Amino acid sequence: MTSGSAAPGDEPAVVVRHRLHADFAVPLPWLHRLLGPHSGLDLDTGGLRVRFGPWLVETPLDNLAGAEATGPFSPLRALGVRLSLADRGLTFGTTTRGGVCLRFREPVPGIEPWGLLRHPGLTVTVAEPELVAAAVNRIVGAA
Numbered sequence: 452m453t454s455g456s457a458a459p460g461d462e463p464a465v466v467v468r469h470r471l472h473a474d475f476a477v478p479l480p481w482l483h484r485l486l487g488p489h490s491g492l493d494l495d496t497g498g499l500r501v502r503f504g505p506w507l508v509e510t511p512l513d514n515l516a517g518a519e520a521t522g523p524f525s526p527l528r529a530l531g532v533r534l535s536l537a538d539r540g541l542t543f544g545t546t547t548r549g550g551v552c553l554r555f556r557e558p559v560p561g562i563e564p565w566g567l568l569r570h571p572g573l574t575v576t577v578a579e580p581e582l583v584a585a586a587v588n589r590i591v592g593a594a
Contacts, residue, residue, distance in 0.1 A: 470493060470494070470495040471492075471493070471494040471495070471582075471583070471586050472491055472492070472493050473491055473492040473494075473575075473577035473578060473579055473582065473583050474490075474491045474577065474578050475490055475491060475503070475543070475545045475546075475575070475576060475577055475578070476545055476546045476548060476550075476576050476577060476578045477545045477546070478545075478546055482545060485504065486503065486504045486545075487502075487504060489502055490502050490503055490504060491577070492575055492577050492583060494583070494586055494587070494590075496512070498510055498511040498512055498514075499511075499512065499515060499553070499587075501543060501553075501573060501575055503532065503543035503575075506532055506543065506561060506562070507561070508541070508543075508559055508560075508561040508570075508573055509559070510555060510559045512590055513556075514555050514556050514557055514559070515553065515554075515555065515556070515587055515590055515591055516554040516555055516556045516591065517553075517554045517587065517588060517591050518551055518552060518553045518554065518583065518584040518587035518588055518591075519551070519552055519584050520549060520550070520551055520552075520580040520581045520584045521549060521550060521551065521552045521574065521580070522547070522548060522549025522550055522576075522580075523547050523548055523549050524544065524547045524548075524549070524550070524576075525547065526547050528542075529542065529544040529546070529547045529550075529576065530544050530545065530546075530547070531544060532544075532562065534562055534568075534570075538571060538572070539558070539568065539569070539570055539571060540552075540570055540571060540572040540573070540574065541561050541562055541570040541572070541573045541574070542573070542574040542575075543573070543574070543575045543576070544574070544575075544576045545576045546576045548576070549576065549580055550574050550575050550576035550577060550580050551574070551575055551577060551580035551581075551583045551584045551587075552572055552573075552574045553572060553573045553574070553575070553587060554571065554572045555570070555571055555572065555573075557569075558570050558571045559573070561573065
């Protein structure tokens with residue numbers, strides 16, 4: 452078989468790369484500048500990456516367990532980077548309106564640079580939480 456050809460009925464080995472980018476819901480322009488141009492949630496065949504200023508959470512797609520849109524939130528519990536003492540969940544928050552809660556099969560590092568503390572979930576206040584939750588749940592359902 453020559454390069455680039457496939458036998459009839461064979462599925463192609465190359466996966467077409469699709470990317471979902473969700474910006475944080477940032478009601479204040481100065482906060483958007485503080486977070487930087489690369490903050491947001493990216494979901495593609497390479498995995499999930501959520502950057503919130505200097506913080507970064509990354510995980511492969513097969514580590515996603517599910518997602519749901521959540522909120523609204525109390526201002527004391529929603530804004531900034533927050534660790535839940537109850538379950539070690541992590542929040543990257545910019546608004547009280549709502550966000551998406553992502554659950555992982557295996558906890559991931561995120562709040563500190565050494566990766567010693569791991570988080571079973573991450574809540575992010577993206578502009579379109581329902582869209583992100585639906586995309587994650589499609590991936591989990593396809594696995």
